[in-house]
Amino acid sequence: MKAELTREALHSDLLRRVEEISGQNVLACYQCGRCSAGCPAAGVMDLLPNQVIRLVQLGLVREAMASRTIWYCAACLACEARCPKGVELPRVMEALRELVMDRGADHLAPGAVPPADLDEWPQQAFIGGFRKYT
Ligand code: SF4
Ligand code: SF4
Structure with a gap:
């Protein structure tokens, strides 16, 4: 995936919306990868769960919203249980799905x-x- 990192992206409204909807501080994630290592759906995802949150951290929220991963996430909470930083990643996935559906997409x-x-x-x-x- 090729994505352009800009100052605007880092301060984007969409990033703020993800944090508002999910109630999570995405910058708390330090990319240890434990979430992805324990995710039962990782094999069918196009981005690993830690890659999704990395995109959000960088303000590349549209790229995260375009990912198949957010729909394959089974909300099993395994990642949340494994996260040493207390990031509730399933809530971030849900926030991204909500943003997609707010824009009228029905799956x-x-x-x-x-x-x-x-x-x-x-x-x-x-x-x-x-x-x-x-
Ligand atoms: S387990 Fe937590 S801190 Fe580690 S990459 Fe996943 S979300 Fe980030
Ligand atoms: S909640 Fe979603 S991202 Fe987290 S481990 Fe389960 S399937 Fe993977």
């Missing part, structure tokens, strides 16, 4: 779920999916 239309799947899928999967994707 899953409830009516598009095939009826046959409705009997098969666990209710928790629907609740989690709709919370995350619609």
